[in-house]
Amino acid sequence: MDEASLLIRPCRDSDLPHLQRITVESFGSVALEQMLEHKFGLWNGRDWKARKAAHIDEDVIACPEGCFVAERGTEILGYITVRIDRANLRGRIPNMAVVESARGLGLGRRLIQHALDFMRGEGLKLAQIETMASNAIGQHLYPSCGFEEVARQVHYAMKL
Numbered sequence: 792m793d794e795a796s797l798l799i800r801p802c803r804d805s806d807l808p809h810l811q812r813i814t815v816e817s818f819g820s821v822a823l824e825q826m827l828e829h830k831f832g833l834w835n836g837r838d839w840k841a842r843k844a845a846h847i848d849e850d851v852i853a854c855p856e857g858c859f860v861a862e863r864g865t866e867i868l869g870y871i872t873v874r875i876d877r878a879n880l881r882g883r884i885p886n887m888a889v890v891e892s893a894r895g896l897g898l899g900r901r902l903i904q905h906a907l908d909f910m911r912g913e914g915l916k917l918a919q920i921e922t923m924a925s926n927a928i929g930q931h932l933y934p935s936c937g938f939e940e941v942a943r944q945v946h947y948a949m950k951l
């Protein structure tokens with residue numbers, strides 16, 4: 792990707808609808824929220840898109856300074872969010888996505904590097920990220936950015 796035309800900058804309030812759109816367009820096959828819906832259907836009238844989009848709102852509220860967008864011209868191509876656990880000098884990347892048309896060009900890697908630089912600047916000592924076992928890109932990308940696998944988790948759910 793043309794380095795000069797791409798800007799990674801802090802998220803603004805006006806970006807939020809774009810981030811939500813990118814999220815629901817991007818996370819289809821890799822979101823736990825969608826897997827729950829596939830298995831159990833709707834349980835309160837809210838679909839997985841509403842729940843997943845709300846995660847981004849929650850990230851921005853929890854740590855607005857840790858939310859960054861990648862922009863080319865006026866088009867937002869991707870974003871990354873960071874949450875900070877200051878008591879334990881630890882940062883976590885709960886969500887990131889790149890629009891499908893811009894994938895595979897190194898943008899995800901650049902967003903991760905940007906988030907890691909932000910965490911270092913905040914004095915944090917450990918960075919965490921997680922991915923679903925079904926997300927082959929995450930399992931390739933995160934180790935290649937320096938993350939080491941620590942543990943695997945199994946998600947259970949049942950209807951009440």
Ligand SMILES: CC(C)(COP(=O)(O)OP(=O)(O)OC[C@H]1O[C@@H](n2cnc3c(N)ncnc32)[C@H](O)[C@@H]1OP(=O)(O)O)[C@@H](O)C(=O)NCCC(=O)NCCS
Binds near residue numbers: 899929
């Ligand atoms: C994950 C995501 C943000 C990566 O964005 P991106 O801009 O395509 O990332 P990059 O181009 O920097 O890197 C992608 C890497 O995955 C590799 N890759 C692509 N498809 C792959 C596949 N099916 N299996 C394994 N690796 C794959 C690419 O070759 C590249 O690695 P390389 O740099 O060593 O060649 C993007 O795919 C996305 O938005 N996915 C949907 C949402 C999502 O999964 N978010 C993360 C949740 S944990």
